Amino acid sequence: MGEFELIRQYFLPLAQLPGSGAVIVGPGDDCAIQRVPPGQDLVFSIDTLVEGVHFPLNYRPDFLAWRALAVAASDLAAMGADPDCFTLALTLPEASESWLRQFAHGLGRAASQFGLSLAGGDTTRGPLTLSVQVHGLVEQGGALLRSGARAGDLIVASGTLGDAGAALDYLSAVDEHQLGNDEQFLLERYHHPIPRLKLGAALRSRATAVIDISDGLLADLGHILDASGVGASIETANIPLSAALRRVKQQQALNYALHSGDDYELCATIPGSVWKETPQWLKRELTVIGVIESASGLRIDGTATEPGPEPAGFDHFRSSV
Ligand SMILES: [Mg+2]
Known part of the structure; x- marks a missing residue:
């Protein structure tokens, strides 16, 4: 044949x-x-x-x-x-x-x-x-765009961030079953990302802007800020990290969550009044990580940040937006 x-x-x-x-x-x-x-x-x-x-x-x-x-x-x-x-x-x-x-x-x-x-x-x-x-x-007219974020909206992220990016270190393992449970968890996040289709549908009537995190939280949130003509503050203590990522990458875990994108989670902005009315099941899927502000630029834990180049090592097999 x-x-x-x-x-x-x-x-x-x-x-x-x-x-x-x-x-x-x-x-x-x-x-x-x-x-x-x-x-x-x-x-x-x-x-x-x-x-x-x-x-x-x-x-x-x-x-x-x-x-x-x-x-x-x-x-x-x-x-x-x-x-x-x-x-x-x-x-x-x-x-x-x-x-x-x-x-x-x-x-x-x-x-x-x-x-x-x-x-x-x-x-x-x-x-x-x-x-x-x-x-x-x-x-008709109901698609979620990047351009609708307004000052005062909460910034939310789904799932946990940084897992698939951290897995790049283990992709060359000869036998993945020889790795520890945490490393295998991270690899599974790379091998089998789950597109957040149900979540996206649930955000239709609630979110003002949405993007999927393909290039890293900071880069992709930056696209929302640019498209919407707004700025933001985020609190790193609120960034959702998996227990596996914390154990494997320790002090570096947050860097992976901010800069690596292969998890394909969603980042969205939601007005505070809408968030209050959001059902519990949907709130459980999301973590509030910051707030949209009228002043342009991104502030991380109160410090203004320039969206500079990503640390080396995050983009070997990165996917496009
Ligand atoms: Mg995309």
Whole structure:
């Protein structure tokens, strides 16, 4: 069986996964067709991952597929969009059947967990590179932008920060099972980021601005401040850190949380009055880390900060925004 026959065999089943039903023609014709329901906006984004730049050489194919789709879907979460479908452009050196089978397995697991069906794709021969375009839907005018933050809004972050960035130190481990539990926890955060799709949807009627943390909290919060024309203060004592990160990186844990981005958590701004009315289950997903201010710039524990270059070592396999 040829390579491209294998791709059809392994990838076509991913077109049968339930999306929103908006894809009315999937793979097999010249184009796919997505029917945008009346009153909805189509929200879409593309991410490209290059071997050796955005992920390690000889990275496990099932982990690669998960990461590629998760990274793309995270941008839908940041817009508050409901996931619908994706297209995949895959450039492969000579790929073995076992590589393709594992890749498709990881892609299928991710696609069904995130609610994305495969609408089409393309395969070419060359250095291993993936481009994933995701499509989502949101009520017309209801997408969450970076530009809506206002002075007085609380700044919140989901989950814990810095875990996946800290995992970069262990990606070259020959046998991950030889590592301690904490290091394995950090690696799992790198291998299997979970796009915060439900959280993004829950923020739709509440947040004034949202971004997914792909480049690090300070860099990505900076994008909100720039787009919104505001400044902010954050308190480092409130930055959510996992117990594993604290134990493994000790005094350096906070630096990872501020500067590394591979966790794909969300950073959002929410008016104080809305936060008071926010249900407990949603509050448990979020930590208040600071407040938006009218004076431009970012103050960390009261000290003005220049968003300078990141410390070396955080960007080996960093993904794009
Ligand atoms: Mg993003």
